[in-house]
Amino acid sequence: MNSLLEQLCNLNGPSGNEDLVREFILERIKPFAETKVDALGNIIAFKQGKKRSPVKLLLDAHMDEVGFIITSITEEGYLRFTTTGGIDPSVFLARRVIINNKITGVISTKPIHLQNQDERKKIPQADKMVIDIGAKDKQEAEKYVTCGDYAVFDSTFQPFGQNLIMSKAIDDRAGCYILMNLLCSESEYDFYATFTVQEELGLRGAKTAAFSVRPDSCIVIEATTAADIAGVSEENQVCRLNSGPVISFMDNSTVYDREYYSQTFKVANELGIPCQTKSVVAGGNNSGAISVSASGVRTLSVSVPCRYLHSPYSVASLTDIKNTQKLISALIPRIASGKI
């Protein structure tokens, strides 16, 4: 099992509170790249290669994960909350969370025995739920938690099935992991790397990071929805685990550079690694902010296929992660040199 990936996935970094992830990454990439942190908290790194790049290339991965923010504390000592990023209530009803990296809380529910027929068939909305930390009243709860504090799923990275992993934050620590590896190894050409904040809140970190870097071209490294699960028809599966990195032609945020899209498949073919198309126009990522920054950026998105995104346990394949890194590593000199 890969310990860097495991450590990254287990860090708590809900959107708006990415400090732990940022510190972890900075400490490890500093010997290999010039780094700075911008006003929003993005890491902006420059990797010096053996050659100068005719095309200014940016590689991006976001540090934040979906989570929760405490909005108020009730008289009985329960915490009201809202989500930071899009999370379906069905994956946080009756689940455990960690507040401020230390307080255990549970998102509570009326027991099944007391639910009426209608209640049994519906998931309550987040504003109808509370987090129980065991405090006896508001005063006691306030000793540990205050409004604006963050919570994340209480979930630990684990190996799963055959050569798979399960974790709360594969989206997008898998991207951070690949980007760290690329920064910490030798590169033929110069490139920029950004580890961005607040992707889950509307691609906010990438907006300012792209402004700082002003790249010509960009590769966004992501984790994307794989719906290759039982009960989903083939045309709705989007992409599949163990079928290699996922290349998008279009999603809800971006129409991708056509040339990069098709050349990427050729490169994968040359490398002899599998590569797949994101076959449904859905979701979005930092490309949406980066591709339209300044006078426009040629953008490519290469993603790790991932089941159960934005839940306590998303699932991805270690082989896909390895192949995604391999592919991007081969794309850097080709794009930076202007060959493609």
Place this chain on the structure above:
Amino acid sequence: MNLTDLLKDLSNQAGVSGLSNALNAAKSCLSEFVDEVYIKNGSVIGSINGKYDYTILLDAHIDEIGMVVTSIEKNGFVRVSKIGAVDVRTLPAQPVNIWGKERITGIFCSTPPHLSKKDKDKEVPDITEMYIDTGLPAERLKEIVSPGDRVTFMQQAKQMLEGKLTGKSFDNRASVAALIETARKLKDKPPECNVVFLLSDQEELGCRGAKTAAFDLSPNEAIAVDVSFGDFPDVPAHKSGKLGNGPMIGISPVLSKSITEKIKQIAKSQNIKHQFEVMGGETSTNADVINLAKSGIPCGLVSIPLRNMHTTVEVICEEDVKNTAELLFAYVTSCGLNKGGQTNE
């Protein structure tokens, strides 16, 4: 093992009816404090012999809710059916243990966002329409898992603030722990009557284990110990007990009035923190069937308040478990309803 560790350990054990992990763990704990302990029909039975020919049965069901594999699908997915009242709303992206030829990890599929209906009123599917992902190739999965294999929730118990604990299966391992704690106390102060501890099977499937065990053991009287609804904003106050306020003494026409009165009197005289739970009929606990065993066995009910029942985030207060053991200990050392008489000799 102190009570906190005992509670956590029992909560962590897999104990859907048909699995023996929880049974073996409880049996081994109990064996330190009783004269005899054995497993019969999926229930653990331990006994302490007193000098009177009079037997008080203390019951706590040991089984938990869970699932059973019904079919193996292609591409590494399995389908399941419920064992007990599983709240299907809480299943998406829920990790589980599948107990096949070896234990494997599974995760309930959750509908990806792009496929979920925008409609906020979307209906929760039936469990038979849900799948568990194992991440294994179909051939490998078929070697390990077969229909009938049990599935339990994957959750490790944790401590919260104010002596509270959260985890799965505190329904009813909290009561199992209370019984073991009672046995531990009796080791230092042996009772004059016989005490039988019944950690019964299949309560979640309709109190079946207690029904046959009560017939088999034929005690003079019994107390069922279970969990009941803890205080929570969504739960009506009159249907719940407050966590930390002690065991809830059950009051219902179906329970033995004299046992209930004696429990109340002991709680009061011994100054043991307690509260009441009044029901108009059947209690949905093993007390309902023990009362009707043979030609009738007088039975009382004591419950430990618990939040989020039948989920992986059940919450209890350790102090309530301690007080429950205190109350049961005081009850059996006073010989229950026995007015003092026949010796075993």
